[in-house]
Each structure stands twice: as C-alpha cells, then as structure tokens.
Amino acid sequence: MSANINEAIQKYQDIRKKLKAFEYALWMISWDTETEAPKGSLEYRALQIGTLSEELYKLMTSNEFIEVVQSLTAQNDQLDPHLAREIALAEKMIRQYVKIPMNEYVEYQMLLSQTQSIWADAKRQNNFDLFKPYLEKIVTMVKKQVKYLETDELKCYDVLLDIYEEGMKTTDYDSFFDTLRKDLVPFVMEIIKKEPKTFAFEKKTYPKELQKEFANYLMDVLDYNRHYGLLKESEHPFTSGVTTTDVRITTHYYEDNLVSSIFSVIHEAGHGLYEQQVNPDFNGTLLTGGASMAVHESQSRFYENIIGRSMPFWKAHFPRLQEIFNEQLQGVTLEEFYQYINKSEASYIRTEADELTYPLHIMIRYEIERDLMEDKISVSDLPQVWNKKMHDYLGITPRNDREGVLQDVHWSGGSFGYFPTYALGSAYGAQIYEAMKKDLDIEKELLSGITKAINAWLKEKIHKYGKSLPPKEVFEQAVGGKFDPKYYVEYLKSKYSKLL
C-alpha cells in the first residue's frame, strides 16, 4: 500500500468520525422526540435538527469527502474487504445526497421532525385532514427527490425500493406478490371465511403494570442484553440502534389487549438482537447495523412468528404468563392460548394482523405506494383507496381512518418503499428457519426457556456480518441457496392446516 492510499484512508476516517457524531446526535434527538419530548418543544427542536442536518449534509457533499471516496473507489482492489465494502456504501450514499439540493434536503428533514407528532395527533383524534396537508408535502418532496435520483435502471418507485432493499425493483416485488397471490391467497381466503374462534379471556383487562412485568420477563427469555439496550414506551413500537452497545426498543401497552405488547416486544427484540450481535469492530463505521430492511425484518418476524407463536415457546412460558395474569387467565389451557395467538381472521390493523393475513396488509400498502408514486392516485384519495383495497383483499372495510389509513407511522417519516420489505422479510424468515433446522433442534432449544442457542446461530450466520456483505449475499450464504418464496408458502400452509 502506498503512503498515498494510507493518507486517503486516514482522511476518510477523520471525516467518517464527524459523520458518525452528527448521525449520533440526530439519532438521539429522534429517540427523544418519539418517546418523551414535550409537545411544545417541537418547533425549537425542528430548527436545531435543520441546522445539524445542514452541517451533516455539507460534510457528506463536501469536495473533501467526495474526493477521498472517489480516490479510494479507484483503488478499491487494494483495500481490505471491509473497507472496500464501506467505500462502496459511502459512494452510493454520496450519489444520493449530491443529487438532492441542500436546501431541499434540509427543508425535508425539518418537515419530518414535525410530521411524526402531527400524525400521532391525527391518529389519536381520528382526523385524516389534520395529517393530509403534511403528507401531501412529504409526497411532493419525495417525488421530487425520486426525480433527482432516477438512473437508467431505476425509475420512479424503483428508486425508493432500492434505498431499502438493494437490488429489488417494482418488477421483482410485482412478481413476488404475484406468487403469494397465486399460491397463498386462495388458502388464506378459505381460512378467513370461517367464523373465527372467540375466547372469553380476550375481552378481559390486562393492567399495564403486569404487562410490563411480562415484557421484562420476555427480555430475559430472549437474552436481550440490557447493558447495551433498554425497553421503553412509545406510540408505535420501534427499534433504534446506533452502535452494538446502544440498541433500544419500544412497545405500547393496551390494557384491552394482552398480546399486542407481547408480540411487539418479541418483534422489536428480534431487530434489536440483530443490531447488538453485529461485529463490534464495525462500531463507528458504515458497516454496523443490519444488512437491509428485508434481512432485518426476517429477523424480527422470525422471532415474533416462527418462534414466538410456536407451541414449544409457549410450553415454556405460558405458565409464567398465567402466573402474572392469574385472575384473567384462570382455567385457560395452553392449547387454547396457542389457538388464540394463531387465530387467523380479516382484521384492520397491520401490526395486530396474524401471521397468515399479514402479507395481504403489505400488498395493500405496496400497491398504494406504487400507484401514488406513479401518479395514479393522490393523497386525497388515500382513505377511500385504502378502504376499497381492504374490502377487496380482506373482505372488510375500516370503520374509521384511525384503523385505516392513519394506522402506520411510516409515511409520516417519509418511508416509502419500506413496507414491501416486511413481506419479503417474512418469506426470508421461513427459509432461514428451514436452514436452522439442519443445525439445531429448535424445539428443544425453545423448551429450554431461553433463546441463547438460536441467537448464537443467527449471530454466526447473519448478524455478525452487519453491512459488510450485500444483503442478498448474507441471505444466500445463511440458507445455502437462492431465495425461493415456496418455503414461506409451505410453512404457512403447514402451520395453519394443523390449526384448522
């Protein structure tokens, strides 16, 4: 290696240090905003976020940074593989930023710093009109950004899909959802036509303090490292990590719903375990965090559904649940509880949807986003379009926008192109499950009461790589083959046939 390249590496690392510090500050502010910041503080904070984002933007688009990344890109074959991968990611990031004018970038960040809380108000008040003008602004700005970012290969919605899942285009997702529609939908339709079972205990009240107690128990079961993380409350559950040593998750407790917090804790802990188990050498670099959204979601949904809604898991933990809610769950059998947490029905809320109908909720969002980006529908149409699709795919019509178009946080944060990764992640999860079975007696591990061995397998096969490999490569290496949605379809059919 020449002195020249070492100098360039040093320069790159110096700038990266600043980028990471700005990223950290903005991460911290966002965590605060979404969990506890006083309502009235938003205006002042939006100004500060604007200034910090502007400084970050300037740094990322500085000639100094662009030149050093270009120089290292040209000498990519002389870099160690991790640094080479990082430079490739930096190069892609720069490309995205330099194409968007700074004032638009800053204006967009400032807008987003307010819209999540406005969305939360609109949802609470069941008032789409409150959110509409802001969503319109977001969509207009996103479309403008898409124009800046289009390439010969990536057009329109493709641009956004590629941001969340490298290499996945509209045609790929169209084909993936077509497969699900063909192989899975008829099966799902049969099941949800039936009158769902009802359970007396589902109508009971589950005090928040007791739900908290069980959530903490679950954190132990999942061996979640609280020295490097925590569990808190927020409107919408999410995971927020910035380094392997600081990965935070949230949940929301509903006293009229026993399982909402249970499965959101398991889901978010799945995301969190991934981020905690990345190679710590990647901290402070661009390689920390999950490989992609779909790979991330494959982990959260693997924990939530494949493990978290399995019989062996609850054989181990139902006694504790029953102990905590001894009044509410008196006389309830494990089998009844298992039926309850796996009952499938047409329902309104995505995050509460069962494992089987879930991909249909995603399909609705995918189609809406695609049509919104392709100018086939407008923001004003959303409540109506949403309700029509719910009716067409799930046979039900939301009674209000709170349980319809206002339910998800994503669009208020400008996340378009994110949703389809949820379905892809679920499909990835099923194929990972098949691969894991070859190495582990999963049932035995679940009966042991702690997911340590499962965590370790995932760390070794997936988590530790972080972003050091492209997502497809991480996935294919872990499962020993190409992605095939048949595993997902087979897994669901097999599980739900037995439940009938």
Place this chain on the structure above:
Amino acid sequence: MSANINEAIQKYQDIRKKLKAFEYALWMISWDTETEAPKGSLEYRALQIGTLSEELYKLMTSNEFIEVVQSLTAQNDQLDPHLAREIALAEKMIRQYVKIPMNEYVEYQMLLSQTQSIWADAKRQNNFDLFKPYLEKIVTMVKKQVKYLETDELKCYDVLLDIYEEGMKTTDYDSFFDTLRKDLVPFVMEIIKKEPKTFAFEKKTYPKELQKEFANYLMDVLDYNRHYGLLKESEHPFTSGVTTTDVRITTHYYEDNLVSSIFSVIHEAGHGLYEQQVNPDFNGTLLTGGASMAVHESQSRFYENIIGRSMPFWKAHFPRLQEIFNEQLQGVTLEEFYQYINKSEASYIRTEADELTYPLHIMIRYEIERDLMEDKISVSDLPQVWNKKMHDYLGITPRNDREGVLQDVHWSGGSFGYFPTYALGSAYGAQIYEAMKKDLDIEKELLSGITKAINAWLKEKIHKYGKSLPPKEVFEQAVGGKFDPKYYVEYLKSKYSKLL
C-alpha cells in the same frame, strides 16, 4: 447603523445558530445519559461527545467568530441593548475558551461524559476508591484550566467562583459565610442540640406510584407548563432546560421517605419555572436561561422552602396528600406535618437537610473546594476532611462515604465553585420574599391552591430578563436595594423561633 455593522450582526447570528445547534445536541445527549442511557453505551457516546465538543470548540474559537465578536464589541454602543449584552457574554465566553488548548478541552469533556455514571456506581456501592482516580483527574484538569484563566483580578478559586456567579470572589464569600457564622450559627447550634421530635408516620413506607401521583399534583399546583416540559426520574434530581419551550425536571423517589421527592419536585420546578418564564424572544440566543447560579437558586429555594415549607401552602395541600396516603397519614394533623417538614437537626445529606442547617452543609463544601484549589488538601484527604468538618460544624460524623463525600453529583461533573451559590441563593430568596410581600398577599395566594400570581410576580420582576441583565442588577432591581444577608438571618430566626 452602517451596512458594515449589519453584515457583522448577520454573520454573528449565522455562527450563533450553529453554536446553539451543537449546544442542543450535547444537551440532549446529557439528558439521556443522566436519565436512561444503557450503561454499556457510555464508551461509544463519550467518543461522539468528544467529536461534537471538538466541533463546537473549533467554532467558538474560530477566527471568524472571534473577529465578528471583536468587531461588534468595538461598536457596542451602536447595538440594541439586548444584542450588546449578548456580545459581552460571547466575548467573555470566547476569552474562557481560547485560553484552554483544544485537546485539553476535548479530553475534559470526554472525561466528564463518563464520570457521572462512575460516581453514581461509587455512591451506590459506597466505594470512594472507585471514584477517586476520576475525581483526581477532574481536579487536576480543573486546576490546569484555572491557571489558563487567571487574570490580575481573579486568582485561583476566584476564577471558578466567577464562572458561576459573576463578580463574587473568595473574599466576598468568606465575608458572607462569616456573617452567617456570626449571626446564625449560635442560633442553629442551640436548636440542633435539642432532641429532634420524632413522628410515627416518618417510618412508614410510601409506595413510589403514590409519590408519583402527588408529584404530578404538585406540578399542577405550581402551574408548571408540561406542554413545554416534563418530570422524569434520575439518580439525583436536576433541571435541564435549553429553551423556554423545553425545560425538564427530574426527581428521585425513595419509598422510605415521603418528603424527599416532594421537596425535590418543588425545588426543581422552581428552577424550571424560571427557565420557562424567560422572555421567549431570547430563545436561540445567549440570553435565555437564568441570570446566574445564585439567582437561579434563589428561585428554587424560594419555592422549596419559603413557600413549600410554609403553613398556608400545606393548609391548601395537606388534605390531598392525606387522601393519597390515606393509610400512612391516618390521624396525622396538619400541625404535626408542618412540624415534621420543618424539623431541624444535624443530618448527613445536604439535599435532605432542613432549611436551617442547610447553609452549614454548603459552608463545608465551600471550604473544601477552596482548600482543594489552594492545594491545602488533596483528593485522598476528602473523606477524612469531610467527616471532620461534619463533626466540627454539625456535631455528627457520617457513617460511610455514601452519606458523606460521595453524596453530591457536582464534583463528578466538574462543578467547582457552584456550591456556594446555593447559600447565596437562599439568602437572595429571603430578601426577594420581603420585596414580594409589598405587592402580594402571599398567604392568600398560597391558600388559593395554585401559585399562579406568585409565578407572575417572579416572571415580571426576575424571570423574564433571562441573562439580558447582569445578575446583580436583576436582583437589586427586583428587591429595590442592595443585597443584605440580614433578611435571610431574620427570616430563619423568626420562622424557627416560632417552631420551638
């Protein structure tokens, strides 16, 4: 005004915008650190704080900023009074920063980002040795900084005193404490010699959840604006504000102590009300926040003691307290409760000390800091020196360092010179009380159950000015005269004579 001066003002405001954004980021991170950050995240965060502080330092010591402040200082008489005051403050700040080499400043900030949590561990474990090496590092670095900052007028400890209270030197404080020692100590000694009354209810258990309920009630009584603030838990209660629209306070609930959280909430709300009631036009400038530490403390201690431990206050609120703790406070009379919250005795913990003995606790810290800075004692001596002074002034010896030298958070945050402002603030508070009596029927206001009118008086006389006037000027204008500690001595003697 020349175009030249307008350009300079614009330039100043552009840089100030960045300074405030960095300040905001560091404020946010510090709030998180002290209230909820995962233990294991500290190392990574220390690096990010280091980088952000370095950028802030560079900006504050940049030629660009220094030049524009110098240029505006030279044209001070042409600026509007608020901007003129701000430029004077900026000039003082720059002077402090440019004298400390950047690497030492950054190293110090990184050290402080770790030491508060190490102090908390040491306190929990009652292990001074755990904290000692860090405190030694802090003291060494502070002494080095003092050397850089000394002027013809300010030597040694004076430098630190002046940082927290403009214009107060070692000789001023020596004289203030001498007055208290001469006029107050004999009175105090008589009182604490007596066997303190005991109350059956003080040994009871007060569940945290109920304490929280009363804390929230108090926030309403004090008319604390929660749209622009919040109440949270932390190891040591504190107030943290960054703009009038975001002022947060914390408390700590001890189940074996009913009044600890009550008076820390009132105390911190006193600080918080001050920051919330500053002229909002000062947001985003250097003029927001309290005028000085002593003026700040005059507000918190006014609310905590003069109001919060008064008979009319509890005439209004004891019924609610008794309602919440109906089991624990059954049969307790208002008079007994009043006696209890005003009992005076020699005690170990400053934050739990009664109004009368409190200044003696401060005197101990003041003397230790002064002697530490003047190299008359070393960090190793602290536990011993502390215990000896406790014995000499209060007639008791701490049984361990947790209730001795480890009790306060301040030194772990590098705050030397801060403590004496507490005593000065208490004395200011008594004189402000006298002035307020001329305009308000305070007893009537307290009996009304809400401190709205009192808040309004303080806003008008003190709060709204923020830092737009020097602290002495704010105080003298509010009380209509010079500072005289006799009001403090008389207030205490009058109150405690009646309690005997």
